[in-house]
Amino acid sequence: MAEHEEKKHEESFIDKIADKIHGHDSSSSDSDEDKPSKSSIKAKLFRLFGREKPVHHVFGGGKPADILLWRNKKLSAGALGIATVIWVLFELLEYHLLTLVCHLLILALALLFLWSNASQFINKSTPHIPEVQIPKEPVSEFALALRFEINRAFTVLRDISLGRDLKKFLSLCCLSVFSHVDGFH
Structure with a gap:
């Protein structure tokens, strides 16, 4: 008798799970208002771990x-290819960023030079390169501020060397000693 009740309970539990998976609920009525729509069932099926938002929205x-x-396969493959080339350059070949920037600038300059000279022979327009001029005011303000800071540093160094600021002298001596002990040269 106990086995029969246990089987019945087990079957009803399995039926409930099957109904949940298929989108049917045995406790609800068969009216159209109580049944979930196909789109809501489909939306729930494609969301992993019961998330409320789709992955596209999370990203x-x-x-x-x-x-x-990978919805746009060409762009995704291009991004993966560029990331792989960057990884190979910097990790495997031990290329440095500053060297890469300098080589790219030299290459761009050479291409612009060739384009401007070749455009005369093939009757095409020369590349449009805007004229760049640095304004005088910000540069002079920066130079004045830099001059002020350098003069202030010289004043501090002069005060330290004349023995007027013993605290800074001792802190610089300790810093110098500890930097040699730690291996900072």
Whole structure:
């Protein structure tokens, strides 16, 4: 008798799980108002771990989410290729960022030079390169501020060397001694 009740309980539990998976609820009536729509069932099925928001929305939506989720396969493959090239350059070949920037600037300058000279032979327009001029006012203000800070540093160094500021002299001596002990040269 106990086995029969246990089987019945087990079957009803399995039926409840099956009904939940298939979107049916045995306790609800068969009216259209109580049944969940197909779109809500489909939306719940495609969300992992019971999330409320889709993954596309979690990643911020738009093009970045499309690239991360491989919805635009060409852009995603391009981003993966660029990341791989950067990793190979910096990790495997031990290339440095400053060297890369300098080489890219030299390459851009060479291409612009060739383009401007070749445009005369093939009757094409020369590249439009805007004229860049640095304004006088901000540069002079920066130079004055830098001059003021350098003069102030010289004054502090002069005061230390003349023995007028013993506290700074001792702190610089201790800093110098400890930097040699720690290996900072």
